[in-house]
Amino acid sequence: ELLGRGDTIGVFQLESTPMRALIRAMAPNSFDDVSALIALYRPGPMSVNMHYDYADRKNRRKPVEYFHPDAEAVLGDTYGLMIYQESVMRVSQKFAGYSMAEADNLRKACSKKIREMMEQERGKFEEGCETTGYGRALGKELFDVIEKFADYAFNKSHSYGYGLITYQTAYLKANYPVEYLSCLLTSVKSNLDKAGIYLADARASDIRVLVPDVNRSETDFAPDRVEQSAILFGLSAVRNVGEGLVQQLLDERAVNGPYESFYDFVERVPEQVLNKRLVESLIKGGGFDSLGHPRKGLLAVFEQIIDTTVTKRRERDQGVMSLFDDLGDGAPPVMDQRIAIPDVEFDKSLRLKFEKEMLGLYVSDHPLFGVEGVLRRRSDCSIGDLAEREDGGFVTVGGLITGLSRKYTKKGDPMAVFVLEDLQDSVEVTVFPRMMLEHGHKLADDAVVIIRARLDRRDDTPKLMAQEVSVVDVAELAANPPLRLHIPASALNEPRLDRLKAILSEFPGESPVFLDLGEGRVLRLNDQFNVNRDKAIGEIRVAFGHDAIAS
Structure with missing residues (x-):
């Protein structure tokens, strides 16, 4: 099913857009088809349209044609096309009477593109066809095809070897999509173009990729243990965050449990982790979102919090007690010195800009969502x-x-x-x-x-x-809220439905239309019915009553 849909981003050898188009045309349903894909998707076969000929013949959009009826015995499994070096060997044995060794010599001439050797083989091949009763004319015609084939001959065992890896990766994607995409994202974490492709593929597969989280993320991308069908961004994939420091953060979390707040984080992690550039990157990338701190507010005061906490930690290590510290008798501190984190957040565009700067990708949201x-x-x-x-x-x-x-x-x-x-x-x-x-x-x-x-x-x-x-x-576009209509299904006979369509068509715009039919049934109309909300409301109220416009 996955191969038939062309859902092969992340599948070995089958990722490119033209390849996915070919897969959809071919609708592979056997390992032989997977091997053929790999052999056909190369400049030579594509230059003579052999790749789509195979797809069309396989799916009966074109008839399977053979240069001679007897060719079906040797080319039936490839729909009459010579797509492998082994195909040439079988044809030469069948029609020119070649021995296995002679056929292998012809294969070598094809694979190494040795023109002198090919010329020597031509006369021998034509004579062989005459001897076997197929005639010199067919031999000449057939060798012309083989000679062209020398430009793109592909070894079947090579194609099957690649095909096995292709099948294995397709199997993993089909059956373990979250785990497989996690590994793919980790493998390309330094290649933002590739990572962006895999992130988009995850979204298309209804798999959420979540921003990094100091309490749930691992070093690399990994399936989220809390939310199903979700992948957590790897901490080491955040800009300016090295694997060594990430490991120290994770070790502390493993020993003493999740971080309860940013203050708790700064108090607990080794001082090396409190590198200000590292912490700033985590803030901008959403690493502390789960602790309840807004990114803008935290970014405004994190340096002060780090400086104050590090100073106190050093004093404590030296045995210096502040007037404001816990007296050790269970009583609370005399005064809470914690610097307040302002409750302010960036607007969407700036938040996403910083997020992409640190993660290389839009993760929590995307500028195109909604448009x-x-x-x-x-x-x-x-x-x-x-x-x-x-x-x-x-x-x-x-x-x-x-x-x-x-x-x-x-x-x-x-x-x-x-x-x-x-x-x-x-x-x-x-x-x-x-x-x-x-x-x-x-x-x-x-x-x-x-x-x-x-x-x-x-x-x-x-x-x-x-x-x-x-x-x-x-x-x-953001200023075009949806138009929500409440019209019971019982009131929507065919003439009234036609009237509604006419009104929506008369006032085209950007506001999507939702139709509440009652009893919990709400439909989102096709985008072709998006309207200019302000202009359509009056006509709808005239036709369907004041209550037709939901508040």
């Missing part, structure tokens, strides 16, 4: 769909600008390159000088944009050449 519907409506495809669109064609896609790099051509003209990402995929976008003059001022990291671009699919990885850029006003 996905707008991007879908204004685009004609998603980034993930680009692998299946026509090379050189024009597309309209939406997403978030990241990694913006402004450059200059040799002539001194401005241009830009950035990555456009949505919640699942990303693509590199180039803005050439002519487009920069008109649209360059709109480009900024973390801007949500809609781009019309020309698609370049000459390489395996699609790229976009921007033609137009329009900025999506996220603040304006």
Whole structure:
């Protein structure tokens, strides 16, 4: 099922977007299909469309054709296509009467691309076909195919060896997704591009990736023991946080239990852990959220708290007692010297900016959450769909600008390159000088944009050449609350339902529509019915009564 869906991000050899498109077309249901995928997804077979020929023949979208009826006996398992070196060996034995050793020599000539050796084999092959009764003409035609095949011959045992690892990783992802994705994220914790892909895949699989937590996280990414289908961000993956100091933090937690507050944390961990840059990184990354402290408030006073606590710890170690310390008789301190942590928090954009700075990724939230519907409506495809669109064609896609790099051509003209990402995929976008003059001022990291671009699919990885850029006003979208309607199902006969559709279509906008049918049934209408809330309310009240608008 996982392979059939093309849900193969993180699966060995099957991760790329074009490969996932091929998998969906092939719908593999056997180990032979997995091996064939690996053999076919290479420049040679792809240049002659053999990869999609295999998929279409397998799924009966095209007839299986053989160059001779007798070929079915040797090429039936690959739908008439020679996709392996071993296929050539079997054909040469069947049609040219080669011995196993002679067939292996032909295989070597193919695999090593030895043209002189191939020329020598041609005459021998054609003569062999004549001797076996298939005729020199078929021998010539067949060897022409084999000669082209020499450019992309692939060893079947090699493909099966890769295929076994592919199958094993697919099995782990299908049956132990949380554990497997935890390991994947750990393996790429220093590669933010890869980590971002796996994080998006986790979200698409309804697996939450949680911010680091000084009380629950481990050194590396790990399944959360408290929340099911969740992965905790590894503490060592936080910027400026080394594994050695993390281990000291974890050792203290293991011996004396969870940290009760930031004050408790500062009081208990070894002094080396109280490196201010490390603590600042943990605060910005959400490492102390579970202790109940707001990030902005804690960031404002953490240095003072550390300085005060470290001074007291050193005095205590030296036997110096402060007037404000616990007198040791069970009585509380004379005065609580703790510095108060202000109850203030960053707004969403700044909180996420700091979080990405320290974690390399948006984890607790994402700037695109809440605007996905707008991007879908204004685009004609998603980034993930680009692998299946026509090379050189024009597309309209939406997403978030990241990694913006402004450059200059040799002539001194401005241009830009950035990555456009949505919640699942990303693509590199180039803005050439002519487009920069008109649209360059709109480009900024973390801007949500809609781009019309020309698609370049000459390489395996699609790229976009921007033609137009329009900025999506996220603040304006936030000002479009949903429209909640209360209309009992019994009151929605066909004419009234048609009237509702007509009103919603008459006032298109950005507010999603929720329809309460009574008895606990609430429907969220398709994005095509999103409305201009203020304009639609009056018409709905006229048609369905004042109470149709839920408060």
